Amino acid sequence: MTTNINNDALNELDDNQEDGQEELYERMSLVVDRGQEPMRLDKFLVARIEGASRNKVQQSIENGRVLINGKQVQSNHKIKPGEEIVVYSDKEVQGEEIIPQEMPLNIVFEDDDILIINKPVGLVVHPASGNPSGTLINGVAWYLLQQNKNLNTDELPRFGLVHRIDKNTSGLMVLAKTGKAASSLAKQFFDHTIHRQYVALVWGDVAEESGTVNAHIGRHQRFRKIFDAYPDGDYGKEAITHYKVLERMGYVTMVQCELETGRTHQIRVHMKHIGHPLFSDELYGGDRIVKGTVFTKYKQYVDNCFALCPRHALHARTIGFKHPRTGKHVQFESEIPADMTALIEKWRNYVKVKNII
Template sequence: MAECGPDNNSPDDSTAQVYELTVEETEKKIRVDRFLADRLPDLSRSRLQALIAQQCLRIDGGVTETANFRLKVGQRVSLTVPEAVDPEPEAQDIPLEIVYEDAHLLVINKPSGLVVHPAPGNQDGTLVNALIHYCGDDFKGIGGVKRPGIVHRIDKDTSGLMVVAKTDDCHQGLVQLFSTHDIERSYNAIVWGTAKPVSGKIEGNIGRSPKNRKKMAVVPTGGKRAVTYYKTLKVLADGAASLVECTLETGRTHQIRVHMTHIGHPLLGDPLYGSQSQSRVKSLPASAQTLMKNFERQALHAKTLGFVHPITKETLSFSSELSIDLKDLIHSL
């Protein structure tokens, strides 16, 4: 990341985001790092403190390096956030379960716990690092440097099928299929309770939650159109939980997790959207209660994937077994 410094903290820096703020009456005497955290919720407290230490903060025009500086009413606070420069991902020898491969693409069965591409907090040890090692350096530029080959992703703690492009032509073709929703995708999820009706359509725009910026939510205005079809496959634990199949018409961030929560049936183990209340856990069989104590990921698996190959025009269809931890959880229920 670029350094600010006393001579590099100007709104004229086109690569940086500059926030200009004025201290209100209700904000007097509070620490400047808390003031910034309240005003700029997308930046963490630790990130803000690092920026202050890098001389990216000015108060009434003067550089300030003190995070606990107490503010006065009317003071002008200017924070420069340099553009983050992510390192180019490198090859790492990480095992891959390859379901299908030809000269143009790969279909991977991703395990839970594997991040798809480098991001803040996960700069290496990702699927992209593994793919570069497996495919070689020529793979690095496919569809971009930071996320080579990636045309869609599934969450770190979701297991299951993903398609990855090995050539630019195939990458462009797959991107087009996803943008026109010409990809067949279904997921298996274990959710709390049993939906009524047992199958149906969930439709609701998904956007950033106004209450928690780390979460997505069904929003009344704005957001992006999202449609999920669900079907109950098996009622578990006398109705305390159920195995459902979710088919995506669209592909939004956390779509299944958000939509199932929206209709009152969040996924078991979901640390962000799930409700792991004691009463709910106690409604499960004893063996399932024991498993749930250490089950720290959403019970979600990308089960099927189907599409017309962008280059060969062959119709491809794939299915993967549930991961062992999900099978064990279903058995215990």
């Protein structure tokens, strides 16, 4: 049994199909012209949005992804001059086929509307060209089909994915089980009201106890498989990361990062931008000795640390949001995984032995 997922906009990164901490919905806003004659909302949007079909527009309206002056309306709503129309739409276009595939899923919470999954290191979130199986979405498709044999498989994964995290980042993701839940979560992501808290181990002694990095993120001008920070804001997309020091360990620091926006590789790029690349991050310079001594024993020690955690040291620990059905705030947390825990303990012991703080 197979179904379709729209993902061409998701598969442009590096050869390992790395993803980013990115929301997968965008918002279009327009104001009805002063001289506009009354017209059904669905007909108006089909005429104004390139490639939109009447059926797709009506589904979006039904699922709450179209608002008039901030309120949900029906497809037959007659638009009036001066009304503000906001349309939330997914960025995905027709793409790969999803093959439901049995795999272990660490489901932290589930109800009729959402799934909270603790994603392990090394698991790609979604299929991409030439990589149709073995991803989180393949596993979710299989899991949901086992729950409901009568489920419309053509719709299944489309509603699921509203954000994503890196292949080699561990931690919590929320997936929607219905179109309305996806719409609610998409709006919260876009409005920056989703609470996302990450734990990272970065190189260097971070000077300030807390701070904010506000620098646009876009593809690197020379190396197109990575991203870079553009503080002047003349390229890329707005990106804001708040950080706080949790523990200082000499040549490395454990920090807490909160995402206000969700851009590809945001935390990794922002921490590098302020001179503190994530430990063991091969894309952004953290897989070499950035701080420390020149002694051979220190190099051996750091190599042992890289072996303990052979991926960028980043974990999505907390996610909180308004529940799509009840409107009540819900929040979920996960423990730091074993590889990062071992790495942190090794640095703690190094600090004690060397007495470098």
